[in-house]
Amino acid sequence: MSLIVVRKEQSKIYIVSDTKLTAPTGHVFNKGQQVSAGETVIKTTIINALSCVSFAGNIEFAEIALKSLSPGNSVKAVTDNLLANHLLSDQATEYIYAVVEDGRPYIFEIKNGLCKEVESSWIGSQPAFSRFQGYMLGEKKKYPKQNFLSVTNADAGDLLLRLTEAMDGVIEDEDLPEVAGFKIKVYFDGKQFVYEGYLDTYFPAQQMQFHLTPGAMVPITHANAAQGGYTINFFNSRDNYNYVGLHVKQGNFGIVFERKNHGLLYPHLLENTDELDFLDAVKEKYKIWPSGTTQSATEKFGNLGKQYFDQKNYSAAIDTYSQGLKHLFSGEKATFYFNIAICQIHLNNIPSAIENFSEAVKLDPNRQREATKIMQSVFSSRK
Structure with missing residues (x-):
């Protein structure tokens, strides 16, 4: 019934x-x-x-x-x-x-x-x-x-x-x-x-x-x-x-x-x-x-991405952060783009790192100085 x-x-x-x-x-x-x-x-x-x-x-x-x-x-x-x-x-x-x-x-x-x-x-x-x-x-x-x-x-x-x-x-x-x-x-x-x-x-x-x-x-x-x-x-x-x-x-x-x-x-x-x-x-x-969610995408994908990063599994970290981007808003996305850029540097993929730093800065201009400093350090180490 x-x-x-x-x-x-x-x-x-x-x-x-x-x-x-x-x-x-x-x-x-x-x-x-x-x-x-x-x-x-x-x-x-x-x-x-x-x-x-x-x-x-x-x-x-x-x-x-x-x-x-x-x-x-x-x-x-x-x-x-x-x-x-x-x-x-x-x-x-x-x-x-x-x-x-x-x-x-x-x-x-x-x-x-x-x-x-x-x-x-x-x-x-x-x-x-x-x-x-x-x-x-x-x-x-x-x-x-x-x-x-x-x-x-x-x-x-x-x-x-x-x-x-x-x-x-x-x-x-x-x-x-x-x-x-x-x-x-x-x-x-x-x-x-x-x-x-x-x-x-x-x-x-x-x-x-x-x-x-x-x-x-x-x-x-x-x-x-x-x-x-x-x-x-x-x-x-x-x-x-x-x-x-x-x-x-x-x-x-x-x-x-x-x-x-x-x-x-x-x-x-x-x-x-x-x-x-x-x-x-x-x-x-x-x-x-859904009408809303109860699970934090920042916490889930951020923590898992960091685990992969600490294990030096940078490709897996990039995949995880990229998946998290689908669930995030501008401020949180900036952090994830920034993290992806760091992983790309470790993989020696500098063009992709620059591209992701640029996306992070578009969403959060306050990250410009930090991104510039990191890239200057990367280029200096290659001279």
Whole structure:
């Protein structure tokens, strides 16, 4: 069982759901958050930019229903198909069809043997929905999370935020085992349906201070699993809705969900993968991106590059610093270009050293004097 809730607000549609995700090795974060890649699918599937289908119930019937649809189907063709499938499942599999036509949003609910147009809808667990409604109306959460920080898209709107908070409350509710895992958020942004990315981090009681540099990406602090902390980074999908991604920091794994053969989105597990490696693996291939990161690229690639440098493995150090450049902003990039130049000098590749010093100085003019002094020393030693 599950819970999917859909709301309409003016020209927008918002959809939130749970998903029972599980961890390789059986690592347990808290209620229901045991992540096993082989036992989960995304419950809302975007068919095209203007329509999506959500389901609760039998996965096999949902797979058949989705594969029978095509992006060019009329609204009636889709609803007829979903209703026929719902009846074939003996009403055990329910659907919500959200579509935008001629600029107007529509929600069709397929359950209890009927298909009808509605202003809002839910499918799945009745007790979970009752609890969800209570949270939407301001009821105090039975199992409130402590020290929780969430990074989301503010442009998505206040209603999606409220729906998300209510779904969080249901997912964490120990009395509702049928709803668990992580939340999935889908909304129509005025142009297309998108899977909304988010970054949730949980940590024990502590004082946090953020020192922000304008324009820089600042990693979010977090705790480790032994301290009761965990971080879920859901990668959004705007350019290609056939893929979404999820990374769990404390589990050191990521999952890519891929829509196969016009059916559901199925998971592919990437084990022993930190957040930045997962980002590198998916951003070009699948066109999915995170809302933020928790891992410091400066620390990861800077420390590893220095290790290689100390070992006199200058080529490996250059490769490491070069990889780090993809994740950094101007001030940090200047340091990495400078380090690459030093490595090039040790490899006797003076033209490349000069080129990298130049890049460092462009980003940080204060490095000009140091770079000039080093190159003068190099040229003097060759006389």
